[in-house]
Amino acid sequence: MHHVNTVSALRQHLSTARLNGHSIGFVPTMGALHQGHLNLVERAKTECDIVVCSIFVNPTQFNNPDDLARYPRTLDEDSALLETVGTDVIFSPSVTEMYPEPATLRFDFGNLETVMEGASRPGHFNGVGLVVSKLFHMVQPDRAYFGQKDLQQVAVIRRLVRDLSFPLELIRCDTVREADGLAMSSRNRLLSAEERTQAPMLFDALTLAKNMLLDEYTPEQAQAAVRDYIAHQPAFTLDYIEVVNTDSLQPIIELQAPGQTALCLAAQLGKVRLIDNIVF
Known part of the structure; x- marks a missing residue:
């Protein structure tokens, strides 16, 4: 090397x-x-x-x-x-x-x-x-x-x-995840021990939204559910939750072709800003 x-x-x-x-x-x-x-x-x-x-x-x-x-x-x-x-x-x-x-x-x-x-x-x-x-x-x-x-x-x-x-x-x-679902990131090492146990809730929120979309809820309903979920987690401050086209990243109102729908979010946990997404 x-x-x-x-x-x-x-x-x-x-x-x-x-x-x-x-x-x-x-x-x-x-x-x-x-x-x-x-x-x-x-x-x-x-x-x-x-x-x-x-x-x-x-x-x-x-x-x-x-x-x-x-x-x-x-x-x-x-x-x-x-x-x-x-x-x-x-x-x-x-x-x-x-x-x-x-x-x-x-x-x-x-x-x-x-x-x-x-x-x-x-x-x-x-x-x-x-x-x-x-x-x-x-x-x-x-x-x-x-x-x-x-x-x-x-x-x-x-x-x-x-x-x-x-x-x-x-x-x-593809994104590589820890066993508990947290997306691997260099910023994860800045989390405290307590924050590290809380961080996988972001993936849980994305999974909630994905399942709602697959069950034919609207993007607006899925986003509202994520906002409500994060609001009940006082350690987090949600920046955004978006349902977008995977390539253009512009908001969509219905599911796209396979691989073209992306759920993206960002949130502050303590002093650390975390982002994650799911493409499906």
């Missing part, structure tokens, strides 16, 4: 791989890795000759400085985990390596960034677009792997790939 922290070293190493005809898979992360990240690497290993994983806590996608400061940074632990699943290259650049000058470019993802996370975190997806564009240019992968838990991020990056004609295949992988 090669560990590099400069763009020049990354490009030099990958140029040799390309000369040898090797395909490159890419898993971008912000570190604090868990099994969900490792599953992305394992999937990439089955489909690509070389797998690159980046570890970079991107400051441009945080609109809350406290959130950026709290985000866990565990590079040594992450590196050890990545070695266990056969990662070929770790790229862990510094902020100055990624942003030699302050970024001034602005992306507009249209309706994709005016709902849910975009509405709650202004500027977030501009930061995502910036860093992912830079990483795609640096790595030049054949395939890039992202988890479904960040469904809106996947939709934004899909738009980025299409509009900027990045020559790669974007692959969305």
Whole structure:
């Protein structure tokens, strides 16, 4: 496993791989890795000759400085985990390596960034677009792997790939959950012991809404049921619960074709903001 922290070293190493005809898979992360990240690497290993994983806590996608400061940074632990699943290259650049000058470019993802996370975190997806564009240019992968838990991020990056004609295949992988249903997330380690026991209620709320929709309740009725459920859990503050089309992320009034209906929610639990979704 090669560990590099400069763009020049990354490009030099990958140029040799390309000369040898090797395909490159890419898993971008912000570190604090868990099994969900490792599953992305394992999937990439089955489909690509070389797998690159980046570890970079991107400051441009945080609109809350406290959130950026709290985000866990565990590079040594992450590196050890990545070695266990056969990662070929770790790229862990510094902020100055990624942003030699302050970024001034602005992306507009249209309706994709005016709902849910975009509405709650202004500027977030501009930061995502910036860093992912830079990483795609640096790595030049054949395939890039992202988890479904960040469904809106996947939709934004899909738009980025299409509009900027990045020559790669974007692959969305299923959310990985703990035994109690909690979606694996780097933020979970910020939860207190008590909050960790409460956190799976978000998946319970999504499951409630999914079952109601399958029983032909309307999206409005399913959303109301989730709001009522969360209102009876005083530890939580619900940000949103939405029933949307999986690709456009726009609200829907009836079930879509299989795989095209998504239930998405976000809630604050203590100092930690959690998101989750179900696609069906």
